[in-house]
Amino acid sequence: MDGKPGGRSSKSLRPEDSPDTSFFSNPWMGDIVSDWSPMHEAAIQGRLLSLRSLINQGWPVNLITADGVSPLHEACLGGHVSCANILLKHGAQVNCVTADWHTPLFNTCISGSLDCITLLLHHGASPHPVSDLASPIHEAAKRGHVDCVEILAAHGGNLNLNISHLGTPLYLACRKQQVACVKKLLESGANVNEGRGLDSPLHAVARASNGELAILLMDFGANPQARNADGKCPLELVPPESPLTQIFLEREGPPPLLQLCRLQIRKCFGIQQHHKINELFLPEELKRFLLHM
Incomplete structure (x- = not known):
């Protein structure tokens, strides 16, 4: 392995090599397999003209x-929408999948390119992960790509997808303080209360x-x-002498009736609450209250 992106083999194919003799068929993957190639190099570097030239020479796009x-x-990893x-x-x-279960959509959530996603x-990319090892919405949430999170949610991405080693997207975003x-x-x-096991997002924030x-x-x-699993509430996880302790103490006791009403109304709308509430025929002041504005 050398310095190629992703630690791939240093052996590469030249554009002048014949595609018929430079690749071999993999019956398990159903595609054409090669080492790191000029096609991959042009794509990761965002070299559109080179990529177009290689395609015109007969290089397969699914190499x-x-x-x-x-x-x-x-x-997608490079965020090069024209090449994609x-x-x-x-x-x-x-929706092609790597050995690490990465799809192009997952790679886009690494780069954070809204245009690519x-x-x-x-073009029909699925917002749902093929494996728990590579969830697009978790990756976007972890990295703070809020536009990616929004568009994935709008296309049916599971906001409450709970992966055993990661928790929910919300829990992961809280852990990373995004x-x-x-x-x-x-x-x-x-x-808001679903995290990883019995550990809630508020537990993560308290730590x-x-x-x-x-x-x-x-x-x-x-x-x-x-x-949580250790029997501790969030307040018990706050570091000593942290000002967060006072915030928790101020929130002791039941919430005000107004807050309880707001939470119950929002709960009735389920997923995509923000858009649904905006469409209601209500006074703007009431909408702003329901939307936490």
Whole structure:
């Protein structure tokens, strides 16, 4: 292995090599397999003219490495929407999966390219993970790509998908202290109390001593009395002398009736609450209250 992206083999194919003799068929993957190729190089570097030239020379768009990486994977990882577009137009498989269960959509959630994710979804990319080892919405939430989280949710991505080693997207965003993603997930109807096992998002925020996120979660109905597997509530996880302790103490006792009403109304709308509430024929002041604005 050398310095090629993803640690791939240093052996590569030259454009002048004949495609008929440079690749071999893999009956298990059903595609053409090669080492790291000029197609992959052009895609990861965003070299549209080179990519178009290679395609015109007869290089296959679904050429994959031994670990299943296609040029489309690389274009999406680099956030190169023009390269992704030409590959898709020439028949690139939008839901192809690598040996690590990465789809082009998952790679786009790494790069955070809104244009790429829109393009892939338009061409039929599934927002649902093939494996728990590579969930697009978890990856976007973890990295703080709020636009990716929003569009995945709008296309049916499961906001409450609970993966045993990661938890929910909301829990992961809280652990990584991605405030904008936490807010977007809550606005879209993510379950505020569902985390990883008995550990809630509020438990994660308490450990990080993040007052902004703690207030946000409790405003959306997080339960400060929830107990994790160790029998501890969030307050018991706050670092000593943290100002977050005072915030929790101020929130002791039942929420005000107005807050309870707001939470119950929002609950009735389920997923995509933000959009549904905006469409109601209600006074703007009431809408803003329901939307936490």
